[in-house]
Amino acid sequence: MSKTIAFVGVGRMGANMARRLKDCGYSITAVYDSHRPIATALADELGCSAPEKLADVAAAADIIFTVVTNDESMRSIFFGPGDNLLKEPTGKTFINCATVSPGIHREVYEAAKNAGAHSLEASMASSISHAREGKLYLMMAGDESVYNDVLPVLEQMSVNRRFIGGPGRAAEVKALVNMVMNINTAGLAEGLGLAAALGHDLDMVREVFSQTGANSRVLETDSADMVAREHDCWFSAEHAAKDSGIAGSMAEGVGLNLPLNLATIAQYKKMVSLGLGGLDKSGIAELTFKGRHA
Template identity: 65%
Template sequence: INCATISPPVHVDVEKLGNEAGAETLEACMASSMTQAREGKLYLMCGGNEKAFRIAEPILKELASTVRFIGKAGEAAKVKALVNMVMNINTAGLAEGLALGAALGLDLTMLREVFSQTGANSRVLETDGEDMQNREHSCFFSAGHAAKDSGIALELARSLSLDLPLARATKEQYDRMIAEGLGELDKSGIAELTFKDRHKHSGDRL
């Protein structure tokens, strides 16, 4: 059972090699935080042979509050790539909204509350908004992982000749975090690049 976030073709290759060796393999992609993992409340998206999935399902249910079979090998990894791509875009967008609000002199606690009650609401606002405001970036999902996972999604898009400008711009921001020594911060640390007078390199590209 492979829970790593890797490209879909790797899962396909692993299944093939496993079958050649007389073994069954399964991808169990996680869409959850470390806190949920510790509490046994993961959201697992599984791919591979459905018979193998049914055998492993009781074990997986001990780890997760939701276990979902997506399809053949590689399919769950595709869904995971899209989950993280959209999450990363939302995170970058929230950082920019809060940064502009701060530059305009708005009260960010008020702004976050308004966001939560309007079309600006998101799961990321709930998990990362206050951390962005308070510069609390203890790592639950690192900027480095965000860059990697956005890269997986972009590679899938390139293979289909599909242009994803928002995903590309988001990955560039996370790559910039890594280049500037911020890659081990939580993904919420992307706010350090957008708020004025925070990170020493912030604003260089304006």
């Protein structure tokens, strides 16, 4: 446990990842967030620093986890003028956990390599509670030797991992995961919405779905919330629109038409336009049940 660790982006996922590694005996030396009060509060909790400069975060640790929201944020922390993580990164390892485009992961990988550092993708397919409990599922990409070097840290954070390949490859697979998940969520919302409109008991319909070809992981995680209109956010509609959009851009790049994905993107963008983007993805049911927002 000799490697020191820092975090950039300490919202609910990043903060709980930091707490988990602290509990496992790792030295968390610095945390940073664009919303500074979040960083200072977590720094007080963990007993570490909260530098105002990204360069100081990189200087404070051997391994720097980044958990940011989109390509623009990723580009800012690594390539921002005046201050960024690549000022003096020699020997550092960056583990980038955000769901962003494969292209930005490749840009960061090449820039880090040219600066004498390492960059890995650690795409996550898990919830906030999994981050706190060390039960993440991680899709990894980059240099396999670097992955093996940091594996002891990753093992404390996750119940399973899959090394997928070179830079950008884990981001591609994560986009596919979220694309299929979002399509399934939209389909489930339409099925339950139609069942409700036909006057069926929705508990019965959900039980029948669970025993037939209509079964899915989102039936387990989202169906009760759709019926009860409880959409506390674990994975927001805004993020669903973004992530399915990443998959759409990938499809365009290889000349594929994905009509189900395009329809799903349109639904989640409609949620955003109605001011519902902060709801959990289960909130897509607000567009399919009669008498709601549709």
